Each structure stands twice: as C-alpha cells, then as structure tokens.
Amino acid sequence: MRRTTVSAPGPGGYPKRASTEKLQEIFLKHASIHKNGEAFMSSNDFVRGFLGLLPHEDYNEQSVRLLAGIIDTSKDGLISFAEFQAFEGLLCVPDALYRTAFQLFDISGKGMISFKEFCEVLTSTELNERLSFGMDNQFLKLYFGKEKTRAINYSEFSQFLHDFHEECGTQAFQKFDKDGSGFITALDFQDIMVNIKNHLLTKEVQDNLVAAAGGQGGHRVSFPYFMAFNSLLSNMELIKRIYLNATNGNRTQEITKDEFLYSAQMMSQITPLEVDILFHLCHLIHQRGRIIYSDIQAIAPEQYHKRLNNRLAEIRAVSSPEERGFLIQVLESTYRFTLGSVAGAVGATAVYPIDLVKTRMQNQRTGSLLGK
Amino acid sequence: MRRTTVSAPGPGGYPKRASTEKLQEIFLKHASIHKNGEAFMSSNDFVRGFLGLLPHEDYNEQSVRLLAGIIDTSKDGLISFAEFQAFEGLLCVPDALYRTAFQLFDISGKGMISFKEFCEVLTSTELNERLSFGMDNQFLKLYFGKEKTRAINYSEFSQFLHDFHEECGTQAFQKFDKDGSGFITALDFQDIMVNIKNHLLTKEVQDNLVAAAGGQGGHRVSFPYFMAFNSLLSNMELIKRIYLNATNGNRTQEITKDEFLYSAQMMSQITPLEVDILFHLCHLIHQRGRIIYSDIQAIAPEQYHKRLNNRLAEIRAVSSPEERGFLIQVLESTYRFTLGSVAGAVGATAVYPIDLVKTRMQNQRTGSLLGK
Numbered sequence: 001m002r003r004t005t006v007s008a009p010g011p012g013g014y015p016k017r018a019s020t021e022k023l024q025e026i027f028l029k030h031a032s033i034h035k036n037g038e039a040f041m042s043s044n045d046f047v048r049g050f051l052g053l054l055p056h057e058d059y060n061e062q063s064v065r066l067l068a069g070i071i072d073t074s075k076d077g078l079i080s081f082a083e084f085q086a087f088e089g090l091l092c093v094p095d096a097l098y099r100t101a102f103q104l105f106d107i108s109g110k111g112m113i114s115f116k117e118f119c120e121v122l123t124s125t126e127l128n129e130r131l132s133f134g135m136d137n138q139f140l141k142l143y144f145g146k147e148k149t150r151a152i153n154y155s156e157f158s159q160f161l162h163d164f165h166e167e168c169g170t171q172a173f174q175k176f177d178k179d180g181s182g183f184i185t186a187l188d189f190q191d192i193m194v195n196i197k198n199h200l201l202t203k204e205v206q207d208n209l210v211a212a213a214g215g216q217g218g219h220r221v222s223f224p225y226f227m228a229f230n231s232l233l234s235n236m237e238l239i240k241r242i243y244l245n246a247t248n249g250n251r252t253q254e255i256t257k258d259e260f261l262y263s264a265q266m267m268s269q270i271t272p273l274e275v276d277i278l279f280h281l282c283h284l285i286h287q288r289g290r291i292i293y294s295d296i297q298a299i300a301p302e303q304y305h306k307r308l309n310n311r312l313a314e315i316r317a318v319s320s321p322e323e324r325g326f327l328i329q330v331l332e333s334t335y336r337f338t339l340g341s342v343a344g345a346v347g348a349t350a351v352y353p354i355d356l357v358k359t360r361m362q363n364q365r366t367g368s369l370l371g372k
Numbered sequence: 373m374r375r376t377t378v379s380a381p382g383p384g385g386y387p388k389r390a391s392t393e394k395l396q397e398i399f400l401k402h403a404s405i406h407k408n409g410e411a412f413m414s415s416n417d418f419v420r421g422f423l424g425l426l427p428h429e430d431y432n433e434q435s436v437r438l439l440a441g442i443i444d445t446s447k448d449g450l451i452s453f454a455e456f457q458a459f460e461g462l463l464c465v466p467d468a469l470y471r472t473a474f475q476l477f478d479i480s481g482k483g484m485i486s487f488k489e490f491c492e493v494l495t496s497t498e499l500n501e502r503l504s505f506g507m508d509n510q511f512l513k514l515y516f517g518k519e520k521t522r523a524i525n526y527s528e529f530s531q532f533l534h535d536f537h538e539e540c541g542t543q544a545f546q547k548f549d550k551d552g553s554g555f556i557t558a559l560d561f562q563d564i565m566v567n568i569k570n571h572l573l574t575k576e577v578q579d580n581l582v583a584a585a586g587g588q589g590g591h592r593v594s595f596p597y598f599m600a601f602n603s604l605l606s607n608m609e610l611i612k613r614i615y616l617n618a619t620n621g622n623r624t625q626e627i628t629k630d631e632f633l634y635s636a637q638m639m640s641q642i643t644p645l646e647v648d649i650l651f652h653l654c655h656l657i658h659q660r661g662r663i664i665y666s667d668i669q670a671i672a673p674e675q676y677h678k679r680l681n682n683r684l685a686e687i688r689a690v691s692s693p694e695e696r697g698f699l700i701q702v703l704e705s706t707y708r709f710t711l712g713s714v715a716g717a718v719g720a721t722a723v724y725p726i727d728l729v730k731t732r733m734q735n736q737r738t739g740s741l742l743g744k
Contacts, residue, residue, distance in 0.1 A: 094630050094636075138510075142542070142545070143596060145552060145553050145554040146553070152594075154644075155596075155643075156594055156597065157596075158644040158645050159646070162643050170514070173514070180513065181517050181522070182513075182515060182516065182517040223514040224515060224532050225528065227531055237639055238609055238613075241610075258465075265467065265469075271531045272527055274531070
C-alpha cells in the first residue's frame with residue numbers, strides 16, 4: 001500500500017499518524033481470535049465490535065464481509081495488527097476516502113477493480129434497489145470495455161466513481177420519464193434530488209425543491225433544467241469566485257443577474273440557465289432580486305473534509321486533555337466516522353466519497369443503512 | 373427581443389450601445405437594396421460585405437443564409453435597419469454569444485429550437501463532417517424527447533449547447549475506439565483534443581498532448597483518463613482557487629501533489645486522477661515536481677470575454693483617438709469579431725460559444741471555414 005506523509009497539515013488539523021502503542025491497545029481490545037500466539041480481529045470484531053456498525057441482531061452478513069474487506073487486504077478473513085495499522089495510515093492520506101472506497105470495491109485484493117467486483121458491491125446497495133442501475137449500458141462499456149473484461153486501477157476508478165454518480169442522475173431521470181417526453185414531475189425531481197443527489201443539498205435548497213421546479217412554468221422539470229440544477233450545485237465554489245470577481249472581493253455588495261452573468265462569461269462555462277436557477281433559488285430563500293455572498297453560502301453544499309474537521313474539533317472541545325484515553329477516543333471517533341461513512345455511503349448513495357460523511361452524520365443515531 | 377442594459381460594466385470595458393447615427397452610417401454603407409424608400413441589406417451585403425466573411429467566389433450560399441438568419445429575425449431575406457440595431461443591442465448583453473448562437477439555430481424565428489433546426493445547422497458544420505454525430509442517440513432524445521418533437525427555449529438551449537459539447541467528446545472517443553476496448557491511441561487522443569476540444573488547449577498543453585497520453589504507461593489513453601483530462605482543463609478556475617487556498621493566497625509558493633490533493637478534497641470534487649494529470653502536465657512543461665501559480669496559468673484556457681476585451685484594447689492602442697471614424701472602426705471590429713466567431717464556430721467546432729472567438733482569431737487571415 002502506498003503510504004504518504006503530509007508535510008504541511010492544512011487548516012483545521014489534518015489527521016496525524018497514531019503511535020503503535022496506542023493502536024495496539026485499541027486493536028487488542030477488540031481482537032477475539034488468537035492463532036499461534038498472534039491476535040486477530042474477525043470481520044465481526046472489526047465492523048460490529050470496533051466500528052459499532054450494524055448493531056441489530058438480524059444484520060446482513062454480506063455487508064459485514066464487504067466492509068471488513070476494506071481493511072483485510074490479504075483477504076483471508078482475519079484482520080492482523082499489521083493490516084489494522086496499514087489502514088490507519090490509509091486514513092491519513094489526503095485522498096483517504098477515494099482510497100477507502102477503492103479497497104471496498106477491490107474484493108479480490110488485486111489492486112484492480114473488475115466489472116464483476118463493481119457489480120457485487122453495487123448490487124448490495126440501497127441505491128441499486130431504488131434505481132436498478134442498468135448493467136448493460138453504454139456508460140459502463142466505456143470504462144470496462146465492450147466485453148466488460150477490463151479491470152481498472154485506482155486513479156481511473158476515482159474518475160469512474162465521479163462520472164458514475166453523474167450517470168446515476170441521468171438514469172434516474174430516464175426512469176421517471178416513463179413516456180420519454182423529456183420531462184419529469186416536480187415531485188419526481190424532488191425524489192431524485194433527495195435520494196440520489198442528497199450530498200448536493202443544503203437544508204434551504206431541499207426545502208425549496210418543488211418550488212424551484214416550478215421556475216420553468218408548470219410543475220414539470222425538463223432534462224436540461226435537471227442537468228443545469230445539478231451542475232450549478234456541483235460548481236458552487238466557482239459560483240462564489242464569480243461573485244467575488246464581480247464585487248472585487250466585497251461579500252455584502254448586492255449584484256444583479258446581469259452583473260453576475262457578465263462576470264460568469266469572463267471566467268467560466270457556467271450557462272445562462274444555471275444563472276437563472278441560482279437567482280431563482282436565492283429569491284425563493286431570501287425574497288430578493290439581487291444576491292450577496294451569504295445567499296450563495298446558503299445553497300453551497302458543504303464539502304467532506306470541512307465536515308470531518310468540524311467533527312474532530314467538536315470531539316476535542318468536549319474532552320478534557322487530562323482525561324485518560326483522550327487520544328484513543330479521538331482516534332476511535334475518526335475511525336468510526338470515516339469508515340462509518342463508507343458504510344453509510346454504501347447503504348444510501350453507493351459510492352460517492354462526498355456522500356460518505358453526510359450520510360453517516362444523518363444516520364449516526366439510527367445505525368447504518370447497509371444492513372437491513 | 374429581450375434587451376438588457378448593463379449598469380456596471382466590468383473591468384476591461386464592456387461593449388456600450390452605439391448611437392443611432394453611427395449605426396445608420398455603417399448600415400447605409402453596406403445596404404444595397406432599396407424598397408419603398410427604405411434601405412435594406414441582403415444576406416450577401418451583411419455576411420460578405422459588412423462582416424467580410426466567405427470572401428471567395430465559390431462561397432457556400434447555405435452558409436451565407438444561415439449566418440444572415442441570425443440578424444434577419446423577421447426571416448424575410450432582408451435586413452432592415454431596425455434589425456441591424458436590435459442585433460447591436462444583442463451583442464451588448466452579457467450572454468451575447470449564447471444568444472447569438474441561439475438565433476443562428478432558430479431558423480424559423482419562433483423563439484424555440486426544433487430538432488429539425490438543430491440538424492439543419494449542425495449538418496452544415498465541419499464538426500459534423502469529421503465526427504458524423506449520431507442523430508438517433510439517447511443523448512438527443514433526453515433534450516428533444518423520445519420522438520424528437522419537442523422544441524427547446526433559449527435557456528434550455530444554452531444548457532444543451534454546453535452538454536452537447538461534452539457529448540461530442542464521448543462520441544469522438546467511441547469513434548476512435550473501434551474495437552470497444554476502452555482505449556484509444558495517443559495520436560487519436562491528440563486528434564480529438566486539437567480538432568474538437570481546441571478551445572480548452574493552451575499552446576503549452578497542445579505541444580504536450582502525446583507526451584501527456586504516455587502518462588498512463590504505453591501510448592494509449594483510457595476513457596476515464598480522457599474524461600479526467602477534459603474535466604481538468606474545464607475546471608482550471610477551480611484549480612487556481614484550490615492552489616491559492618493551499619498557499620493562503622501566495623502565488624509563488626511551491627506545493628506538492630499531496631498538499632494540492634488535500635486542499636482539493638477540502639473544497640471540491642476534483643478527482644485524484646485529475647490531480648495526477650495536472651502535476652504530470654506541469655512537469656512536462658516545466659520539469660518540476662511541485663507547482664506554482666504560473667504553472668497553472670500556463671495550462672488554463674483563456675476565456676471568451678478576456679479575449680474579446682484584449683482584442684478591443686489592442687484596437688484602441690493602435691488607433692489615434694483623433695482619427696476620424698475611430699468609433700466606427702471599433703464598432704465594426706466588434707461586430708466582425710463577434711459575428712465572425714460565430715462563423716468560425718459553425719465551421720470548426722459547431723456551436724460552443726467559447727469556441728466562437730478562438731476559432732475566428734486563428735482563421736482571421738485564411739477566411740472563414742464555413743464556406744468551402
């Protein structure tokens with residue numbers, strides 16, 4: 001496994017490697033299997049014991065097996081301390097969630113993902129039950145080859161995950177557009193956004209989905225509107241930059257749609273329809289014709305690391321530094337949080353790294369969605 | 373036609389409306405048709421006379437007709453002064469190029485674009501000859517409906533143009549990937565990028581396309597690599613922001629790939645593969661393992677308005693303010709430049725607004741590509 005040390009931790013505190021002693025203490029607390037004098041965790045120890053996932057009695061064994069496979073890189077059903085420690089290192093690299101997702105899909109541990117592996121994980125997800133993603137479409141052939149015999153490596157897989165998530169939106173639209181008219185109802189639009197594109201929604205946007213759909217006249221949403229809506233929410237960092245460019249960095253200056261459009265054309269490929277949707281959403285939320293920076297903030301989806309860092313800050317704030325086991329507590333929380341997110345993602349929205357955290361945060365009290 | 377006045381022109385000088393007298397002077401210079409005491413421009417007057425496009429004797433009449441249709445909104449084959457003036461207003465709105473492209477495709481002048489109109493314009497383009505874009509694919513059905521009977525309005529069309537351009541890349545990849553392996557050769561990759569994605573390429577990137585393709589090992593390009601490469605070049609504004617976020621605004625601080633990845637995960641959906649390509653491209657150009665702001669600038673495609681504004685600044689710099697007809701000259705140049713770009717776009721890359729300008733700039737001396 002590639003190991004990377006981060007020389008300059010960013011703002012908010014990037015996870016640092018734990019000491020071997022502390023890790024061993026955690027490991028031994030949960031390892032129930034002893035073989036030739038060495039302790040191992042079983043899949044159950046790791047997923048249900050250590051992570052506290054799938055707590056119910058009627059848990060899904062396939063889910064436990066898939067989640068334990070992320071850390072069990074030798075694929076022998078036993079998690080050694082070396083594997084546990086290697087995984088802790090993985091969680092500290094900047095692309096931890098993409099790497100974690102990769103190991104989840106790399107069932108055979110070969111360092112490449114085959115179409116069969118992709119299918120096996122995907123069909124275990126709730127996303128697939130909701131959407132029944134077509135496994136014989138052109139999209140998958142482009143990545144896995146016409147005969148779907150090509151395995152893909154880590155960096156290609158990261159791009160595949162990203163593009164797959166976009167494709168899921170298109171497939172969901174087609175599923176709801178039964179007569180092929182090119183339109184779906186406002187309620188179906190809300191359904192897709194809440195269930196498949198949830199990671200893009202702030203509370204303000206979620207509350208206004210049906211009203212936003214009415215922006216086209218009539219409560220129907222066309223495919224270009226659907227595309228523009230998702231593209232807008234995916235590009236909110238760029239939208240902020242366009243706003244700040246138009247106001248020379250001032251965050252409280254109100255700007256009109258034309259001023260925004262002009263700034264957008266200067267530096268990006270944001271379409272006029274995306275700008276229409278931006279102003280319509282801001283108007284629905286704040287009843288103003290012009291927008292300021294905080295209006296944009298209200299509809300910009302939070303990103304993964306920001307949440308992770310906020311969460312770590314929270315944990316630090318409530319624990320006294322003198323408290324015994326403080327570091328262990330932080331460590332365990334990080335593990336649970338990050339890995340739990342994978343579980344949540346597999347359950348709720350399959351594979352998209354950004355989803356990993358959000359879903360887990362929402363489901364912290366109700367347990368993972370993966371085991372049903 | 374919608375008319376918008378821009379209250380706060382941005383930096384670089386946004387086009388202002390011309391006076392009626394100046395416009396009339398220009399109009400009468402080229403109008404060859406007189407009817408009931410009123411002067412009109414023919415399609416030929418406007419496209420070949422005023423714009424100076426299609427100068428060769430064996431010009432394509434269909435091209436002249438399509439280009440004149442942008443301004444001839446009454447579709448009677450005659451361009452009145454009112455139409456000429458309305459068009460000057462159109463060129464001053466912030467989304468001028470999207471609106472110009474819309475009028476090019478709106479052959480019937482109904483304010484909606486039908487599938488038939490889209491096909492008629494597209495099949496006149498060089499892009500289509502190169503790519504023979506499939507007219508019966510799923511992509512077009514999503515926008516025009518299953519039976520392709522649905523007409524689309526201006527804002528939907530703006531999104532369609534954007535998405536169509538992405539789809540052209542995918543179709544070109546599939547065309548070159550004859551055996552459906554999921555790979556194309558480095559030379560085919562270069563061919564697609566230069567001929568279809570030219571607006572994304574700086575000289576530095578164009579010179580390194582084949583070498584960049586070698587980044588995957590072997591001179592083949594996989595589909596995810598192709599997607600990531602194009603996505604990266606489309607998102608360079610975001611890349612700049614990620615860099616500045618990592619350096620706290622310092623533009624000369626060198627950062628490593630891990631530092632960049634960390635900053636990227638904090639605020640965006642940039643994939644690890646896109647970051648790999650970014651660092652590989654910067655290394656090819658500057659032979660360094662770390663990057664600074666100017667490395668990013670070297671591969672960031674210039675945007676439309678920046679070019680337009682630079683061009684206007686150039687014209688101002690070479691003309692003495694006292695010179696008679698200075699304003700007219702600027703005005704004519706703006707017209708020629710903007711409209712000429714449409715012609716260039718129709719010729720070289722069909723319909724993408726950003727292409728409009730670049731293509732025209734390259735073909736200024738060799739004449740338009742539209743008429744063959």
